[in-house]
Amino acid sequence: MTRTRSQWWLYIVLTLALLAVIAPFVWMVLGSFKTQGELLQNPPTWWPQAATLDNYTRLFSRLNFSQYFVNSTVVAVAVTAGNLIFCSMVGYALAMLDFPGRRALFLLVMGTLLIPGVVTFVPLFVLVTNVGLSNSLPGLILPFLVSPFGVFLMRQYISGLPRDLLDAGRVDGASELRIFGRIFLPLCGPALATLGILTFLGSWNNFLWPLVVAQEESKYTLPVALALYSKGQNSTQYGLLLAGATVVVIPVLAIFLAFQRRFIEGIATTGIK
Amino acid sequence: MRRTPAIAVATLTVAALALSACGRDNAAGGGSTQKAKDISSGKATGTLTVWAMGAEGDKLPDLVKEFEAANPGVKVNVTAIPWDSAHDKFTTAITAGTTPDAAMVGSTWMGEFAGLDALDPVPPSIDTSAFFEGAQKTNEVNGTDFGIPWYVETRLIYYRTDLAKKAGITTPPTDWDGLKAMAKAMQTKAGAKYGMGFQAGGQGSWQSIMPFAWSNDANLTKDGGKAYNFDDPKILEAVKYYQSYFTEGISDKAAPNTPTTEPDFKSGRVPMFISGPWMMSAVEKVGVKKDQYDVMQIPAKTKSSSFVGGSNFAVFKKSKNRDSAWKLVKWLADPKVQAKWYGMSTDLPSVKSAWDDPSISGDDKLAKFGKQLETAQAPPTFPTWEQVVTGFDTEMEKVTKQGADPAAALKSAQQQAESIGTGQ
Secondary structure, eight states: OHHHHHHHHHHHHHHHHHHHHHHHHHHHHHHTTSOHHHHTOSSOOSSOSSOOOHHHHHHHHHSOHHHHHHHHHHHHHHHHHHHHHHHHHHHHHHHHOOOTTHHHHHHHHHHHHHSOHHHHHHHHHHHHHHTTOTTSHHHHHGGGSSOHHHHHHHHHHHHTSOTHHHHHHHHTTOOHHHIIIIIIGGGGHHHHHHHHHHHHHHHHHOOHHHHHHOOSGGGOOHHHHHHHHHBOSSOBOHHHHHHHHHHHHHHHHHHHHHHHHHHHHHHHHOOOO | OTTHHHHHHHHHHHHHHHHHOOOSOOOOOOOSOOOOOOOOSSOOOEEEEEEEEHHHHHHHHHHHHHHHHHSTTEEEEEEEEOSTTHHHHHHHHHHHTOOOSEEEEETTSHHHHHHTTOBOOOOTTSOGGGBOHHHHHTTEETTEEOOEEEEEEEOEEEEEHHHHHHTTOOSOOOBHHHHHHHHHHHHHTSOOSOSOOOOOSSTTTHHHHHHHHHTTTOOSEETTTTEEOTTOHHHHHHHHHHHHHHHTTSSOTTOOSSOOHHHHHHHTSSOEEEEOTHHHHHHHHTTOOGGGEEEEOOOBSSSOOOBEEEEEEEEBTTOTTHHHHHHHHHHHTSHHHHHHHHHHHOOEESBGGGGGSHHHHTOHHHHHHHHHHTTOBOOOOOTTHHHHHHHHHHHHHHHHHSOOOHHHHHHHHHHHHHHHOOOO
């Protein structure tokens, strides 16, 4: 009896929390069908009074949308893949392998976490320019292929895996690469899923770096293009902005849902404890 | 051995703190007056890279097609840049030396960019007296012109004519007392919740307050234009006047940061506000009819004046095609091109003679903007202006929202300004 009652309360709390999380998202989607006048109305409306597809028509007719979408996808996928590969490699080495200076190396990586991104921003841009990568997709990808946070995350996770797996692999004569790739990496599912989601989101939403590096509109990513067309010097076209945000967020949602399943699988298969 | 990590972490922390420590941006002064080389007389050639922000960047390619047609040897590549963080993009490009040949530059950025030695002085063959004086001044840093005003805007007072009639006002007031009486009448006789939609401090509020200071003949600089002058008694009078709207309940102390100006204007809740020409299409878009509202000049204490904004066009020193870049800028300042650009973008021309074009002179409301532009003023072109005025805006928020003493607020703004310095 008491159990059902506590569950009842739990459901109320969960429903309220869910509403709080989902409401802004629903408002964004509904808002993308409203006119500028209705969006600025006070008190605001919830359901569009005169629903219009105008924002979407303008979005797709004015933006070179497929180009920006391809750019964003290429950059986000490459950066995510790079992080998954390199961060797990470094993290594995720092967690499992014995070599001189391991501790110092780890502290060095951690130290770079303390340096704010704005400090390295301009030097990084100068570097990328001098290498001749400004205004190119590699210029958007290469500087972010590995991140100290990712290394930290993977190192912490792999530290929690049993060392016996490493010894067993060595006894059985597996090469170091094979031990990493075939034994440890498959066990890192949850950590990789987390890293993948965070990296993809970060790269997909990144605004300042693509804006500064891209010198032509053909190299712009979605957030840059969206800011370009929806925000003026003195006015913002909220409808266009919301329509754009809706379209931009869809791939992120898809990735999230896809990874979520892997995330659960990952937990289920790491049964060795 | 045990202590190594702690020491290492401490060292790294100190290093990180040192790296993130920030002071005033060290813009080296533009130095003494610079002498500009003139440009050749032939046609423009080669390739030009041009940056322009927002809607201007979107529409400029159509305009420069005509420049390309008139100069067959030239190719102009326009890159549209979002207004968000455009300033960061410019400063990063200046540091890395990847600036374009020419670009649209925000009128309050000139001092900073010229201070970084990034801009090329205007060649003598461009006639700078053709522009509105206030707008032209935004290009002048330490006595040298580093660009031209491309398009301009100024702030006027918008009011609902139908509600004004209800309030018993048929001719717009021309002095401070008249304006306040009108706003009050809007509340008592025309059913307005607030008579005047003044911004309650915060970012950019100086653009609403300074028009009154300038209309009181105030000067934002002293010592021959070498220092900030926020604690000027004339500015104090303007701030006191501005504050009185809030203490007397004519303006909303709790106005949101993103104001609902347009719908409030339409519903008559707030039938007056101060803003720029873009608000004409904005209020018409939410359903205010053209004959339901009008604009008036900033009422005078001594003489009517307002804020002049807009954007400038400048050529960068690093340009490999300087000659042709200036030819493009000169072409953009041609009265006929300016009138044509108004037709494409509704950006108001910075060249006075372009206002004779029937598409502009035929519009009553526009004509009022044109009249105000003749006396409108711009803030000083000190590289630190944006930084300093942020402090002023914060002080003004205390004045409007909490009823802080205007004299003390201005004194504090002046102290902040002095500690930051002009940067020249």
